[in-house]
Every structure is written in structure tokens, then in C-alpha cells.
Amino acid sequence: MITVALMLLGACALDDPWTRLEGTQPAQWRLVWTTSPAHEVTVSWTTLEAGTSHKVHVRPRPGSQGLESTSVPSGQGERRAREVMAHRSGAYTLSPTEVEKEAGAFYHHARVTGLQASSAYWLQIESDGRLSPELHFLTAPAEDRPFKMVHGGDSRTGISERQEMNRFIGRLADEHPELISFAHGGDYIANGRLWGHWRLWLSQNEWTTSPSGRVLPMIPTRGNHEPGPIFDEVFDDPGGAGLNYFSTDLTPQVSLITLNTEISAAGDQAVWLERELQRLRPQRRWLLSQYHRALYPAVKDPASAKLHWVPLFEEHNVDLVLESDGHSVKRTVPIRAEKVDPSGVIYIGEGGLGVPQRTPKSDRWFLQEPGMSGKSHHVVLLEFGPAGLDSRILAPPAVSSPIFRPEEQPLALAPDAPWRFLAGADPAGASWREVGFDDSSWAQGTGGFGYGDDDDVTVLDTMRGEYSRLYLRALVDPAALASLEEVQLAIRYDDAFIAFLGGVEVARAGVATGHGATAEGLSSHEATRWELFSLGSGAQLAERLGPGPAVLALEGHNHTSASSDFTLHPCLVGPSRVRAVAMDGPVVLDEFRLTPRDER
Amino acid sequence: MPTRALWTLRLSVAALALASARDAWVPGSAVNGWLFMKAGLSERVAASADQVGAAIMVGVMVSALLRPSRVAMWAGATWFLGLALARWDHPGEAADHLAPISHAVRISALIALALLANERTQSAPRNMVAAGWALVVGTALTFCGHGIEALAHSGPFVDLMIGTARRWTDLRLAQATAEDLLTLIGLQDLLLAGLLLTRRWRWVAGWMALWGLATALSRVTSMGMDSWHQSVLRLANGGAPLTLFLAWPHLARPDPVPLKP
Numbered sequence: 001m002i003t004v005a006l007m008l009l010g011a012c013a014l015d016d017p018w019t020r021l022e023g024t025q026p027a028q029w030r031l032v033w034t035t036s037p038a039h040e041v042t043v044s045w046t047t048l049e050a051g052t053s054h055k056v057h058v059r060p061r062p063g064s065q066g067l068e069s070t071s072v073p074s075g076q077g078e079r080r081a082r083e084v085m086a087h088r089s090g091a092y093t094l095s096p097t098e099v100e101k102e103a104g105a106f107y108h109h110a111r112v113t114g115l116q117a118s119s120a121y122w123l124q125i126e127s128d129g130r131l132s133p134e135l136h137f138l139t140a141p142a143e144d145r146p147f148k149m150v151h152g153g154d155s156r157t158g159i160s161e162r163q164e165m166n167r168f169i170g171r172l173a174d175e176h177p178e179l180i181s182f183a184h185g186g187d188y189i190a191n192g193r194l195w196g197h198w199r200l201w202l203s204q205n206e207w208t209t210s211p212s213g214r215v216l217p218m219i220p221t222r223g224n225h226e227p228g229p230i231f232d233e234v235f236d237d238p239g240g241a242g243l244n245y246f247s248t249d250l251t252p253q254v255s256l257i258t259l260n261t262e263i264s265a266a267g268d269q270a271v272w273l274e275r276e277l278q279r280l281r282p283q284r285r286w287l288l289s290q291y292h293r294a295l296y297p298a299v300k301d302p303a304s305a306k307l308h309w310v311p312l313f314e315e316h317n318v319d320l321v322l323e324s325d326g327h328s329v330k331r332t333v334p335i336r337a338e339k340v341d342p343s344g345v346i347y348i349g350e351g352g353l354g355v356p357q358r359t360p361k362s363d364r365w366f367l368q369e370p371g372m373s374g375k376s377h378h379v380v381l382l383e384f385g386p387a388g389l390d391s392r393i394l395a396p397p398a399v400s401s402p403i404f405r406p407e408e409q410p411l412a413l414a415p416d417a418p419w420r421f422l423a424g425a426d427p428a429g430a431s432w433r434e435v436g437f438d439d440s441s442w443a444q445g446t447g448g449f450g451y452g453d454d455d456d457v458t459v460l461d462t463m464r465g466e467y468s469r470l471y472l473r474a475l476v477d478p479a480a481l482a483s484l485e486e487v488q489l490a491i492r493y494d495d496a497f498i499a500f501l502g503g504v505e506v507a508r509a510g511v512a513t514g515h516g517a518t519a520e521g522l523s524s525h526e527a528t529r530w531e532l533f534s535l536g537s538g539a540q541l542a543e544r545l546g547p548g549p550a551v552l553a554l555e556g557h558n559h560t561s562a563s564s565d566f567t568l569h570p571c572l573v574g575p576s577r578v579r580a581v582a583m584d585g586p587v588v589l590d591e592f593r594l595t596p597r598d599e600r
Numbered sequence: 601m602p603t604r605a606l607w608t609l610r611l612s613v614a615a616l617a618l619a620s621a622r623d624a625w626v627p628g629s630a631v632n633g634w635l636f637m638k639a640g641l642s643e644r645v646a647a648s649a650d651q652v653g654a655a656i657m658v659g660v661m662v663s664a665l666l667r668p669s670r671v672a673m674w675a676g677a678t679w680f681l682g683l684a685l686a687r688w689d690h691p692g693e694a695a696d697h698l699a700p701i702s703h704a705v706r707i708s709a710l711i712a713l714a715l716l717a718n719e720r721t722q723s724a725p726r727n728m729v730a731a732g733w734a735l736v737v738g739t740a741l742t743f744c745g746h747g748i749e750a751l752a753h754s755g756p757f758v759d760l761m762i763g764t765a766r767r768w769t770d771l772r773l774a775q776a777t778a779e780d781l782l783t784l785i786g787l788q789d790l791l792l793a794g795l796l797l798t799r800r801w802r803w804v805a806g807w808m809a810l811w812g813l814a815t816a817l818s819r820v821t822s823m824g825m826d827s828w829h830q831s832v833l834r835l836a837n838g839g840a841p842l843t844l845f846l847a848w849p850h851l852a853r854p855d856p857v858p859l860k861p
Contacts (some may be wrong), residue, residue, distance in 0.1 A: 156637070157637055157638075157640075190637070190638070190690075191691065224692050224693060224694075225691075225692065227691070227694040262694060262755065263755040264755040264756075264758035264759050264762070264775055264778075265755065265759055266758065266759040266762040266763055266766075266775075267755075267758050267759070267762055267774070267775025267778065268775045271775075299627065299628070300627045300628070301626070301627045304756060304759060304823060305759075307763060307822075307823050307824070308759070308763070355637075356636065356637065356640075356643075358636075358643060359643060453641065453642045453645070454641075454642050454644060454645050455642055455644070526640075564640070
């Protein structure tokens, strides 16, 4: 009995999506790069209680080949590891409204120096004898060699979406051994003065650690939603407390200048920027900048820093500028003196790490071809090489491109198809998923079911507060499927669904286990975009379904019956114009290559 | 109510409305941001709110120029109150927690014009007194808010000074110097706000009018004509105290006219 109880307790802990904040257990780890990423890194973490002894254990991975290998043998890390004590610890600042409600927590920073360039390091964090998982990271190269960096901004209020993006970044770290860093463009949370907001973000940030335990050092930018002291407490005063501008030499040929749009842009920061650009441009093949508020925005008005920084960028021929804040996707044309100029500066962005996306103002002159704009969660993956700088804007798998409209795709079941639906009750058994089921007592409606967010065709007026499940059935012609090279379920959903084709489950999202009334592990999800789930080859599906009509059946789940909205809007489409790197790989929203300046 | 004073108020309100309509139409307003990002409503609903706000503002502008309507002015004041509260509750700038204070003059200018919409309402003494108080309190609160920002050496304020100096004098003003000046300006603003509220001296309103207009125009002097809407939005910062100055003592008498029994 005791063994079973302990197993259940263990199961509960394992079910936590991140490290629980308790006692002095190290949690919410992050690595920060500012100026010398080849030889230094700041290891930061959180404990619930203050504790007394905080340190990190770090050592080169045995037989480290630097960028060529990232795997770390387990259980070997404890021997001969260097101990580095935290140089700074303190309590995260609570806002006056949180003092009575939040438990608070403590930050710790350990600056590890004297690292070897291009090396993999094993890392473990210890606070009062409690240990973090074994982690590892790469240092930046000290020589001119190809590498990759990922950039993104604006996670903010998309709680489940940013978790998905964090997982995506973690997977990229394992899939791309040359990927060495994650530059964050700011706006991590909604209100930077609230520890509660940071607490959740920091916990979810653990998901950027790859499945193999690799942590990408962050190069953090301050956004406009991070006023106050907590940003500096989280990242150990990058660039100086309250200043937060610095340059990072990623290799001897590549530098990233991080700026702060939340302080004076024209004063000391501009003086420093001019000096840095003068110093770096002659020495660097690639010179980039990142900051939060866009100077060539896809949605908002330009930041006031435009007047002071754009002339400097153009004078010193910055290659690429990474922007955020707009909650959209964009790449500008090359710009110089407010005109298209092949030798000009390209601005790319604009914040898609989870925040709800906005429709860009795509008629702005700087977003015309060869530029682009769109609306999708995304990261920018940059690959730096001697012959070119390759940029790809990637969305996670099963995320639609910003240009995806189902009515423009080859259709097997239209978005406005008629459906039979059952609301407010659960069908008995599983026969409702089959073609022979008598659904004459079910209601009829046009595709696009839901309530609450003004995007529904068949509005379920009585759902809120009364029931949380909806069942749909629609007839599908297997011959229409056979004509498609690939069949995809395109769907907008809030919060979760399970789809069946010909009685067989073909897709689910947001439901961990079970079906219908026994469904468990429901997640929240916003229906901000069409999402694609590949069902496989149309010919193979048609063969399985046989002649005659088949049934596409869905059950939709709301997280709770009291939820403010619900959406279930499915259709079946063929291959879309959006290209995926692999069938289940990231979606490439945009890609281009820059050649070195002297070749342009 | 002197005609010059009334027209100053009407033009200030019209300017406010024009700039606010532009903000709702082009980048989207703070109400849009609150609805979409904080309340979690769809982008379409948030945009619809902006369309309503822009329509209200166009109505306010036309009304202020042609024939002030109490309904339009109260609707406009409600919209500006909504904007201020949206900024306060969903801050996107470091100073947004001060928005209800810093934007007070916009709301009070509309309330004052609602109270003085026509000759009939102007002839009611309590309307004149109430309008005067609205302008006094609104102006004082706005100067308070800006004074606090100045004392905090707000980055945008530093840039306005550096940008203006560079554009008009070729002088490269150091940040430290700009911050020292802002300290003085901040203290001045707080002092003026206090004097206006407590002493009701006409020259204080006059100086606030000049200062408010200068700082409103500083957006254009610093950033060029592309920022016209930012200056126009802030004309009431000078227009409201100028109205007080021109209407003295009708609006700002220390002793209110006793009401008829």
C-alpha cells in the first residue's frame, strides 16, 4: 500500500510539466549570454526558499568536439566538475498587489568564466544539496565557423501557445547541433511588474531545454511589457541594470547588438551604438541588431527610436535587424533612405512566440515583394556561414501558414459543409462515428460551431454554463479523398477535439486520454488560426474506407463549461501551398539568403 | 463666456478628436489592445471597437467645430476615459500606470465643452463653475503626471529634448544634461499643478498654456511632421489652460456665483 502510494505521488510529480517550485529545489533555469559567449555564461535559476548555498557544477563533456557533438553521457557529470558559487542571489520583487497573495521566490546567478570556445559543457545546478536535472550547453566559437541562432519575441499571454513554441525551440536545439543560442526579442509576459506573470513564464521556459537536456543560452532583450526590476533580476542585469544594451560577439565574424527601446534611444545608448557600429563593422562579416519595438512595423506605428537608429544602421551597413512587438510575421525589403535599395538594411520579425497574432498591414511599402508579411506563431532560424546568411522563418508543425485559407485549397470537405451535431448530451458507445449510425435526431448546422468569440457560423447559444462537449458528423466521399496526394484535417478549435474518419481515430489535440464523457487531461487552446493535421495519402485513405460515403466524426471539448468561448470548425483539404521541411517538420513561412556586403 | 476662450476649447477638442480618430484607425488604440490582448476577444471585435471609437471621435471633431453637442462631448469623454483605463490596466509603456492622471486634461476638455455646449448651458452659473473646475483639475492632473514622468527621466522625454536640440540647433545635447533639465521641468510641472489647484492665479494658467503648447509641439520639433498626430493629440495640454486664461475670471473665480434660490 505504501509502495503504491509512493508510486502515485511520484506519478503526480512526473505529471508536472515543469520543475515544481518547492524549498530550495533549483528550478526555472536559464543561461544568459551577453558579451563573451565563447568563454562565459551566466547560469540563473530560482528557488522557492532563500537557502544558503547556491552553486553550479560545470565541466567539459568528455571527448567534447564542440559543435560536432552534443550528447552527454549520463551519470558521468559529477566527477571532476568545477564548482562556481552564485555571485548574486535575492528575492524577486513583488508588486504591492502581490505581497499578500504571492509566495515570492529567490533568484540566483552564477557567472561561469574561463570556458573553452566551441565546446560542450555538462552542467548541474545545486541549492542546499538539491540538484537540478543534468543539463548541457555549447559555448560559442572563437574561430570563424558556421553556426545557427534562433530568434523570437512576444510570448506574453498565449499561455498554451508559448508552451508549444518553447517545445519547438527545444526540439530545434536537438535537431540542429550548430544551433548555439536563442535571442529573445522581449515581451516575455503581460505585466513585467508582476512576479506571478514571470513565475509562470520562467517555469514554461524550462521547455526550451531540449529532450536531451541541452539548454540554449539566451540573449535577452527588454520589451515594453517588462518595466520594473524583475527583468534584471531574471537575467542578471544584461548590459547593466536598467540599461540592457550590449553587443555579443557570437564569432570573430558575427556580432549581435542588443538595444533597449524602453529607455532613451537618442542619448547615451545612441552614442554607444554609434561607437559599437564603428568598431564592429570593419571587423565583422555579419552585423546584426535586435530590439523590441519595430522601426518598420507590420502593425503599429514606428517606434520613436527610428529617427535615431535607422541612420546609424544605414551609415554602418547593418546586415539584418531583428524586431518584435507587432505580433505578426514580416520581412521588409532592403531599405536605405526610406526607399528600396538592394544594399539596404532588412528588418525581420515581428513577435510570434505565443502571443495572439495580429493581421499585418500588408499594404505598407516596405512589406511588398520581395518582402513579406503574415500572421503566425514563429521563430527565425539564422544560419551564418562564410558565403551567406540564411534566414528561415519557421512555424511549428501542424501550424498553418499565415496565408492559409481552406477555401483556397483543394477540398474534400468544405469549411461551410453541412453537419449533423449533438449538443448537450453524449452518444452511447462508439457507433456514432460510423456511417451506418442513425443521426436523424441530431440537429443540422453549417460548419463553424461555437460561441463567444464572434467567429462562429452555427452559434451554440445554450452551451456556456450548460455542457462542454459537442459531437459532429459529416459525410465524405472517398473518391474526393483519392484525388488528393495528401489529405489534411484543417481545423480551428477551442479548446480540444478528437477526429475519426471511417470510425478510426485520426487526430486529437488537447485531450490526453479517453473519449467523450471519459476524456481526461484537457488543455486550453485558442482558435486563433487554422491548424493542419496530416491524415496521410488520399489514395490509401480511400482504399481503407472503401466505396460509398464515409463519415468524418469529431467530438469537441471545452476546457470547462463556464469557458467564455468554444470553437470547432473542421474541414478536409489537400496539400497546401505551405511547404513543410518534412511531413511532420516545421513549416517554412519565409526564407531568403543574404550575401556578404562586399558581394552585394 | 468670452468667444476666444470658447473657441480655444472647441479647437482643442477638435484637435484631440482628430488625432484620436487617426490612432484608432491606423495603428489601433489602447482599447483595441485591451480587448484583444487582455480580454481575449477576437481581433475582429477589437477592431470593431476601434471603428466605433473613430466614428465617435469624428463626430466629436465635427461637433466641436460646427455646433458642440453635449451628447457627442460626453461620448468623447467616455472614449478618452476608456483609453486611459485601458492603458492603466494593460500597460504597454513604462508610464501607462499614470495614464488616468496624465490624460486627464483630454477628458476634462470634453466635459467642459459638454457643459458649455451652447448659450443656454453657458448661462447656467453652475455649468460655468463645473467647467472651470474640470479644466483646472484636468490641467493640474496632467501636469502632475508629466511632472512625475519628467522627474523619472522618462526615456521618451529625454529623446524629445535631444531630438529637438539636434534638429533645430545642431547641438548634441548629452543625456545627463537632458535629465538635469527634466528634473527642473518636473519640479516646475508639479509646482504649477499645485498652484493652479490651490491659488488659482491667472498667470499660472497662462504659463501652463505656453508650456503645454510647447511640449505638445515638441513631438514635431523632435521627430518631424510624420509625428503630427502626436502633437495634435496633445494640443489640449496647452489649450485647456489657455481657455482658463482667456475666460478668467468666468471659469476660475475663487468664489463661485451663488445659485438662485
